[in-house]
Amino acid sequence: MLAPPTQSAPTPTPQVYLQYIYDADDWEDFTVEWVHQFGTWSGRPYVRVQRMGGAGDRGADVAACLSQQGTAGEWHCYQCKHYLKPLGQSHAFPEMVKIFEAKVIGTYELPTRYVFVAPKIGTGLDRLLLNPPQLKREFFAAWNDKDSKLGTKLTPNRRQAVGALALATDFSMFEARNLDEILELHAATPHHVRRFPQPLKPRPAADPAPPDQAPHEAVYVRKLLDAYNAKHGLALATLQQARDHAKISGHLFRQRAAFFHAESLWRFAQESVPEATYTAIETDLYDAVIETEDRDHASGYARLEAVLDVAVAHKPNPANILAPVVKVIDLKGMCHRLANDDRLTWCKEEIL
Numbered sequence: 001m002l003a004p005p006t007q008s009a010p011t012p013t014p015q016v017y018l019q020y021i022y023d024a025d026d027w028e029d030f031t032v033e034w035v036h037q038f039g040t041w042s043g044r045p046y047v048r049v050q051r052m053g054g055a056g057d058r059g060a061d062v063a064a065c066l067s068q069q070g071t072a073g074e075w076h077c078y079q080c081k082h083y084l085k086p087l088g089q090s091h092a093f094p095e096m097v098k099i100f101e102a103k104v105i106g107t108y109e110l111p112t113r114y115v116f117v118a119p120k121i122g123t124g125l126d127r128l129l130l131n132p133p134q135l136k137r138e139f140f141a142a143w144n145d146k147d148s149k150l151g152t153k154l155t156p157n158r159r160q161a162v163g164a165l166a167l168a169t170d171f172s173m174f175e176a177r178n179l180d181e182i183l184e185l186h187a188a189t190p191h192h193v194r195r196f197p198q199p200l201k202p203r204p205a206a207d208p209a210p211p212d213q214a215p216h217e218a219v220y221v222r223k224l225l226d227a228y229n230a231k232h233g234l235a236l237a238t239l240q241q242a243r244d245h246a247k248i249s250g251h252l253f254r255q256r257a258a259f260f261h262a263e264s265l266w267r268f269a270q271e272s273v274p275e276a277t278y279t280a281i282e283t284d285l286y287d288a289v290i291e292t293e294d295r296d297h298a299s300g301y302a303r304l305e306a307v308l309d310v311a312v313a314h315k316p317n318p319a320n321i322l323a324p325v326v327k328v329i330d331l332k333g334m335c336h337r338l339a340n341d342d343r344l345t346w347c348k349e350e351i352l
Contacts, residue, residue: 059098262333
């Protein structure tokens, strides 16, 4: 008998990562990323988002500020709680006391929005957050219960001030967000694929090089013309002159196609992964070719050929999530992107 084919373990879903694999610090980092996106999505982008969690945070794990005044002006408070069990009133009410106390002692202005962010929100708390007057009544029922520990560590004067502020506050400022809603917004950020390894979306085809030279091609095209002039003893000054030259046009066509392939990879990365992901690919390539570029060569064209040969043989780091979609033509194009940024140059001897 043949053994049944083995199957690899399924990749954990983002929900599983967040609830059972992440710790409290991971959860706060994730929340900061989501808060940035939430502000953009809501139409009121935050001027600043600051992680505040830790000792002395006064009830604000993440502060999202709508003006340069920071927490002295209008701001939103995000309170992060990462428990295996659902978040309930017994956890939420003490945090509400902290934010009221922070206003009383002058640490912050009272936020106009206070959002509980937890993997699971208890049904009871969720229902109260949908009914602010009832939430306020339940809060004060706990606040005034002689057996409750809510606010008992405050001095009598401060407790009285906190109670008065809470009584004057509209409890509609308090809310919670559903985990699925949070993930839907987070999925629109480039951080999502880093946190939750999933296959990349299909990479779109690269645009062909335009007939006319684009403004951002000026540097690398000039360096190519210098290399052609050095090899063939020419005095090419424009892209069109090079395109009209029988010995050069084919090579030039391939280099421009490679440049725009690398540009398409860069755009794809901007939309799909954190910025550092593409930078790591390009930096590794630079490290692979720079010693060859720095050596003496018979001509600038010979240097160009040698660098492209090394680039074509280079293998991107397989640990980088972009590695599977990087093509040979991208590697050649990245050399021209590096030349465009003046990190690579072909005709060094001729410049001296």
